[in-house]
Amino acid sequence: MNETLPIRRLVIRLSLVVVAMFGFGFALVPIYDVMCQAFGINGKTAGAYEAGLQSVDASRQVRVQFLATNAVDMAWEFRPLADEVTVHPGDSAQMLFVARNPTDKPMTAQAIPSVAPSKAAAYFHKTECFCFTQQVLQPGERIEMPVRFIVDRELPADVRHLTLAYTLFDITTSKPPVAQVGQ
Secondary structure, eight states: OTTHHHHHHHHHHHHHHHHHHHHHHHHHHHHHHHHHHHHTOSOOOOOBOOOOSOOOOTTOOEEEEEEEEEOTTOOOEEEESSSEEEEOTTOEEEEEEEEEOOSSSOEEEEEEEEEESGGGGGGEEEEEEGGGSOEEEOTTOEEEEEEEEEEOTTSOTTOOEEEEEEEEEEOTTTSOOOOOTTO
16 A cells, blocks of 8 residues: 555656646747747737828838848748838838749748847738748749838837848648649
8 A cells, every 4th residue: 555655646746747748838939929029039020911091200211121031941042122121100111022942843931020129020010921821933933022011100219220031931841832734
């Protein structure tokens, strides 16, 4: 009987560890968001935005810089057509990004955006973005992909420069492209 008591304690402790690990798994997303906000990293954009009748603040200018990088195994050529634009808060603007598949196979990609500084991310509204959908390119195919955006008039006055960065990921293994007719 004395031998079952330590085993019972061990089972209870291990069960508590499993429950704690499960709870920690659910807490990771909010913890990640708090850490990103606290340290100013991985500024998530405000997401899709329906352009309304927001007036333009012609008295202010905000410089928006564009960066494009590939994830580790992504072979595509990927870049913005210009390094930056200057916009007035409340006015809509556009930038084209160019992607080309230099490989000999069809590939599927997904772009993940980030805005810096992170406190400005909530004021950066995309009305159209290639990051909303997955991109499929055939071998050698090149595409120009627009991102249309509005920097909100409510952007804090001390923010005069934003950086919109995209990382392009190869998701071909999880979302295989459909072969085009004739190939």
